[in-house]
Amino acid sequence: MKKRKMCSLGVAFSGVLCAALLGACSQDGETAGASDENVVVESSSESEASTETAPNVETSAPAQTESETETAPVSGTASVLGTAVSDVTVEQPSENIQGTIHPEKLSNGAVAYVYVPDNSSYGLRATAAPILVVYGNTPYTSASALETAYSSGLASIADLEQGAVVFVNPVGETWGEDDLTSLEAAKNLFSDSTNNEQKISNYTQYGKSDAAAYPGSYTRLYVFGEGTGADFVYQSLSAGVDGSGQFFGNAVFKPTAALLMNPSSEESVDLTQLDGREIPVALINASEAVVSSYEALNQTTETLVLTSDVSQGFDADIVTEAYDQVMEHYMVRVQSSVGVEDCQTSLLRIGGNEELGLTETKNDYEFSDGSVLTYYQWVDGDENQPLVLAFHGSGSSAENLVWSSGFNDLAASEGFNLVSFENYSNENLDNAKIMEAVDHIIAETASDFTKVYVSGFSMGSMRTWALASQYSDRFAGAIAMNGFNSGMEEGAEFKTSVPFYAIGGKESYLAAFFEFPGADNYVQEAALFKVNNVSDNFVFDETAGVWGMEPAETYTITAEDLPDLTVEVSLFADSDGNVMTAFASASSAGHEPLRSATADGWNFVSQFSRNSDGSLSVDGEN
Incomplete structure (x- = not known):
């Protein structure tokens, strides 16, 4: 009305x-x-x-x-x-x-x-x-x-x-x-x-x-x-x-x-x-x-x-x-x-920091070689909360990603600290430097080190894949939106299992995984499936769903921010029936972050935590 x-x-x-x-x-x-x-x-x-x-x-x-x-x-x-x-x-x-x-x-x-x-x-x-x-x-x-x-x-x-x-x-x-x-x-x-x-x-x-x-x-x-x-x-x-x-x-x-x-x-x-x-x-x-x-x-x-x-x-x-x-x-x-x-x-409506109960600050982390990583953080002051790291797409910005994806609203409603990195690609910051800054941020925000999650959109999704594979024992989960890890070579291995939620728009002009049919283009999925024990021998089947892989289960969500759009989520179970891998596709969606998918991705990965020995727990259980 x-x-x-x-x-x-x-x-x-x-x-x-x-x-x-x-x-x-x-x-x-x-x-x-x-x-x-x-x-x-x-x-x-x-x-x-x-x-x-x-x-x-x-x-x-x-x-x-x-x-x-x-x-x-x-x-x-x-x-x-x-x-x-x-x-x-x-x-x-x-x-x-x-x-x-x-x-x-x-x-x-x-x-x-x-x-x-x-x-x-x-x-x-x-x-x-x-x-x-x-x-x-x-x-x-x-x-x-x-x-x-x-x-x-x-x-x-x-x-x-x-x-x-x-x-x-x-x-x-x-x-x-x-x-x-x-x-x-x-x-x-x-x-x-x-x-x-x-x-x-x-x-x-x-x-x-x-x-x-x-x-x-x-x-x-x-x-x-x-x-x-x-x-x-x-x-x-x-x-x-x-x-x-x-x-x-x-x-x-x-x-x-x-x-x-x-x-x-x-x-x-x-x-x-x-x-x-x-x-x-x-x-x-x-x-x-x-x-x-x-x-x-x-x-x-x-x-x-x-x-x-x-x-x-x-x-x-x-x-x-x-x-x-x-x-x-x-x-x-x-x-x-x-x-x-x-x-x-x-x-989209941008949730104001005051109404959300968050404090937003802009920070710089300077490395020993003089290079600087700029990041924005949103916190509510509580200690020992989960930490979500966000990487924006090419030409975009830290705040823009947070607003468009709805991560700031989620941080307020779900109770986690949020950090979004600015211009990280132009500064030629490699993953080792990023992780050095992450260690500083965990201490600075008094976050729960067992619940650190990495996410990104487009170019930021590529960074998410790279970090999640190279430092899989450090993250409790990953959310990759509309992007693939072009730098992952065949035979690349994740160090250990990592809960992963990937989504792409079916109509994106910058395709996610499913727009490149054929096993040769699914190196990263093959590596992820192997480490998450979904399949020892990855086989691409062009007829098996939009991702070319047969899921154990699917469900559909409606995008509240775009009512005419639906998101189909495919869950892939390991040999024990556990699900740590979810691939989602958004009907009629282009190359854009979707708030409903961000929320669904958070709901999926937030059930996991990474123990100090590198093992995973699900809702407090090993």
């Missing part, structure tokens, strides 16, 4: 928050526009201005409603198209929140202004930081964008999230058809990739990485509209706009979540006309037509209806409250499938 949540300023949000679906798939790290040397930047809070060249900006600007030289920040920097700004006071939220504004030319021809916080941690969380996109009532100048960043509370959000804010202008004087691609164009200023060729590490004073991209994840594309900008988001963007896919094909671009301040539209819009995916939304001083249109879209979720005395600009208190309670809790998941022309997406 759909609900409408009525709130006024100062009233806390409560109840089940909006859930939604959105599309936000496009190529990472793309930049738009040509470089122009005729742009200068004045550094305020200095007695003399210093000038730098801003990239990707042309000297022709869209129509503006304010003079570019009217205002400038006291703290931070404003830059304009070809003009140095002069001093004027801009009120800041606190002396600790400062930032700079940099102009950009979007691929649709519009000018945008990117707010970059002056924060030493800026960019460190690029793979998970949200992209905050603002559509204003009138075109922004560099100075008015900076003032809005401060007065709206968005500067504080960017500072906290270690990301940036994009203030988008219309191509012309008002919002129109030429602006339909602006959301994708704004997104393309950002990259969240951890791949070597797009690695985000060193940021210039313009806030860009060496790959010429600002830090931010397409999975968290949050849109803020005010006045006519709110009307444009409602009337033109919320139904979806065709764009380019993240990995291939086409995609529908929609906000991950939205906040609309003072929309004036009195017209109803069918927001399901192109794409029926929902959008978590906070509507402030909106008409009944706007509210009803979003309620028609959000059939299974709340639409927050808010009131404010602020009639122009953003209400900072409501922006902060809506962001904390609604917007930051959602991310998009790309559903990548073989033979699908379109890049499909779904939306």
Whole structure:
């Protein structure tokens, strides 16, 4: 049953928050526009201005409603198209929140202004930081964008999230058809990739990485509209706009979540006309037509209806409250499938650390040779709990994997410590180094060393296979999602039996095991079956189930996050009838982690523990 949540300023949000679906798939790290040397930047809070060249900006600007030289920040920097700004006071939220504004030319021809916080941690969380996109009532100048960043509370959000804010202008004087691609164009200023060729590490004073991209994840594309900008988001963007896919094909671009301040539209819009995916939304001083249109879209979720005395600009208190309670809790998941022309997406709710009772910290472990392994950990403070290690896929991130797989929710509900490693492949960290860090983490988190489990997705699944085979006597179980161990050579041996749960999507464009028929491609399964005493002589039978192997038992689970998808789990027993091996396949699933499969995998491996002598126990029994 759909609900409408009525709130006024100062009233806390409560109840089940909006859930939604959105599309936000496009190529990472793309930049738009040509470089122009005729742009200068004045550094305020200095007695003399210093000038730098801003990239990707042309000297022709869209129509503006304010003079570019009217205002400038006291703290931070404003830059304009070809003009140095002069001093004027801009009120800041606190002396600790400062930032700079940099102009950009979007691929649709519009000018945008990117707010970059002056924060030493800026960019460190690029793979998970949200992209905050603002559509204003009138075109922004560099100075008015900076003032809005401060007065709206968005500067504080960017500072906290270690990301940036994009203030988008219309191509012309008002919002129109030429602006339909602006959301994708704004997104393309950002990259969240951890791949070597797009690695985000060193940021210039313009806030860009060496790959010429600002830090931010397409999975968290949050849109803020005010006045006519709110009307444009409602009337033109919320139904979806065709764009380019993240990995291939086409995609529908929609906000991950939205906040609309003072929309004036009195017209109803069918927001399901192109794409029926929902959008978590906070509507402030909106008409009944706007509210009803979003309620028609959000059939299974709340639409927050808010009131404010602020009639122009953003209400900072409501922006902060809506962001904390609604917007930051959602991310998009790309559903990548073989033979699908379109890049499909779904939306997931991210469990907040506070509501889950977890403390999240980012940590670095430095090895004797100076190399560093970065990891995030989620703990509740209790000692002697199980420990789950997670490895993300290529180009993804530690936090992204945890959110998309639902491991953080499981850590809270099941009571285990969770550690997710960041960028472990790019640092060329071998398995021996990983295990050195694991020993440190076990001690640091006071975890139960008999209940350490390894897991991973895609490239992280390959690492899971490698660790589980090389250090099988150290792990109580393994969960491998959509990936195989390409480095395992024929004749490779596991040291000892290891409980193993492997899953792959049937439609994954990066195949798991069953997409490579023939015994020669099943070396790792053969080794696992042998050590788990399933079969001394592994034989591949193309007719025996989706994995090419006849199971002792099967069961099916429904994916709650994707109701139309089912997961078939095949159990393989050893000669004594014990089951330590489970292979699962997800119908209609592409290359994506599935929360239901993560939970099922945990239920399977968590019954096992690894004793100090290397033997296994099942629920406390040897």
